Amino acid sequence: MIHAFLNYAFMQNALAVGVLASVACGFIGVIIIEKKLVMMSGGIAHISYGGVGLGYLLGIEPIIGALIFALAGALGIGYLKDKSKTGVDVVISLLWSAGMALGVLFVALTPGYPPDLSSYLFGNILAVTKSGLYFVGVLTVVVMVVVWVFFENWKSYLFDEEFSLIRGVWVKFLRYLLLALIALTVVALIRVVGIILSLALLTAPAATSSLFAKSLEKRIIYAVIIGNIYSFSGLCVSYALDMSSGAVIVVISVLCYFAAFGVKKVLDKIKAASFAGGSKV
Numbered sequence: 001m002i003h004a005f006l007n008y009a010f011m012q013n014a015l016a017v018g019v020l021a022s023v024a025c026g027f028i029g030v031i032i033i034e035k036k037l038v039m040m041s042g043g044i045a046h047i048s049y050g051g052v053g054l055g056y057l058l059g060i061e062p063i064i065g066a067l068i069f070a071l072a073g074a075l076g077i078g079y080l081k082d083k084s085k086t087g088v089d090v091v092i093s094l095l096w097s098a099g100m101a102l103g104v105l106f107v108a109l110t111p112g113y114p115p116d117l118s119s120y121l122f123g124n125i126l127a128v129t130k131s132g133l134y135f136v137g138v139l140t141v142v143v144m145v146v147v148w149v150f151f152e153n154w155k156s157y158l159f160d161e162e163f164s165l166i167r168g169v170w171v172k173f174l175r176y177l178l179l180a181l182i183a184l185t186v187v188a189l190i191r192v193v194g195i196i197l198s199l200a201l202l203t204a205p206a207a208t209s210s211l212f213a214k215s216l217e218k219r220i221i222y223a224v225i226i227g228n229i230y231s232f233s234g235l236c237v238s239y240a241l242d243m244s245s246g247a248v249i250v251v252i253s254v255l256c257y258f259a260a261f262g263v264k265k266v267l268d269k270i271k272a273a274s275f276a277g278g279s280k281v
Contacts, residue, residue, distance in 0.1 A: 013133050014125045014235055014245070020133075020140040021192045022205065022227030027147045028185045029206030029227075030219045031178060034158045040077060042199045043092035044179070045186045047073030047099030049195050052120045053106030062120065063135065066190060070183035073099060078179045082172075123194035123246025125235060132191055139188045143181050147220075150174065155216055192231065193246035204253035205230060211264045230256065 032041050051069030055062030073095055080091045107114055119127060128136075147154065156164040157174045165171050189198040209222035234249030241248075 010126055010128070011235075011239070013128045013130065015232070017128045017133050017136050017191055018125060018231035018235055018249075019228055020136045021188050021201070022231050023224050024140045024143045024185045024188050025202050025205055025227045026209075026220050026222075026224030027143055028181055029202050030209065030216065030223050031147075031154065031158060032182065033203060033206050033210060034216075035178070037178075037182070038199070038203055039089070040092055040179075041182050041186065041202055043077060043096040044070055044074045044183050045189075045195050045198045045202075046096045048183075048186060048190070049120070050099040050102035050106065052117065052195075053103035053110075056110045056115050057106040063132070063187065063190065066120070066195075067183070067187045069099060070187050071180060074179035074183040075176060078176050119194065120190055121194045121196050122244055123190065123192050123197060123249075125192050125231075125245040125249075126239070128191050136188045136191055139184045143184055143188075146177065146181060150177070158216065193249055197246050197250045200250040200253055201227070201230070204250075204257045208257050208260045211260055226256075 032038060048066040048070040051065035051067065052062040053065075054069070055065030058065070077088070077091060077095060081088045084091060103117075107117065118124075153164070153169050153174060156167065156169055157171060161171055185202065186195075186198055189201055192198075193201050205223040205227035206219065208226050209219045213219045213222050230253040231249055234252045235245060237243070237252070238245040238248040
């Protein structure tokens, strides 16, 4: 395995894009979980599929089309959530379905043989090119910089939105900015695990870190580290067994989360029993 990383450019690209995507997930995933925006993130991911289909139809890079659709979908969900009396879950489900349907229609209208979209749906980290790596790198840097610049405002917004409003924090601006950052992160994940599986990698590292850390800073740091472990181990296993890289990464992420959840429950019980025993003494 070490030989493959040292000698094959495609393995080096895969490792690098996995690191970048894990960093983006660590920064945004924690915020998504704290604000309970997991399903909204899934909706944005599936909306981007319409952009992939449009890219093929117009003859442009499909990932650029996915970025445009993801951003438009994210901001559209935010606007409809503010203006519509319909529940946000209804809005998300409708746009989720519309994005997937448009992707299918656009591909069907594309002249010639239908393209293979499996890499966009399920990811193919081993096929990432240098240009794809640079693209994900730019998205990740944007996400990191924006979160860092507004970090104190994020903390206030996450834990007490009404108090933030009283303090003069631009709550509405932060809400739309967060949706845009989710869209950027989702598009970065398309190269790693694909549209369908992106939700797991977006939330699993952050959910795992939240089991063992309380502060926002530590949860983000732990989520970045955990995400890299998931990506690297999934990459190694998928390469060794010649299996779908995106699927393996997601399965490892989910299994590790539930294992960590179980360990946390056991530790909590031991701690509670120890405390109860000490109280009796």
